[in-house]
């Protein structure tokens with residue numbers, strides 16, 4: 001099946017309120033344009049440089065999602081255009097995003113990444129770190145960022161029950177955050193969880209943003 005057909009089939013299977021981020025890392029401009037021409041506008045990349053190069057070459061009405069681990073010294077490259085940064089895992093990083101957003105005269109939307117997997121390789125904060133971040137005075141002073149919700153990645157496993165447990169943990173934290181809501185800066189409405197292999201489980205656990213790559217574009221030869 002073609003990229004456009006895959007995309008349309010997946011979109012049809014998603015509830016109306018769920019946003020599909022088409023993960024285009026390692027994919028070419030032509031491949032992305034195929035999805036774009038099928039009407040898609042939300043694309044996700046995990047490398048800032050690759051995303052910036054693609055942004056330069058592609059139509060400007062694309063919403064670019066940074067879904068990978070963010071290095072502070074590279075925030076400046078995406079600050080002019082990034083639509084949502086999913087992988088924010090420290091106050092230090094948030095401060096740098098705020099600084100670069102200010103330089104560009106804009107407010108940048110972010111998600112805080114929570115570590116839910118039983119794998120050390122995945123990034124993210126735990127519950128204590130999350131709440132100490134959002135309760136800090138420094139956080140309250142960052143006027144050029146907005147925390148829109150949470151993001152997480154489950155363990156890479158066939159064990160459906162384990163994946164479900166991990167996503168449920170994130171959902172519980174998300175609800176807690178929604179009730180907490182101490183400031184204007186915190187407007188938690190997005191729960192980003194689920195990829196090609198586990199998005200159906202994620203939807204059952206309340207995800208409203210899924211990040212899907214290989215089921216749309218085909219397998220990646222290698223992850224750059």
Ligand SMILES: *Cc1c(COP(=O)(O)O)cnc(C)c1O
Nearest residue numbers: 023046067195196211212213214
């Ligand atoms: C690559 C990636 C995805 C998409 O993975 P697929 O298995 O190709 O759907 C989703 N989220 C993150 C953070 C990724 O790095």
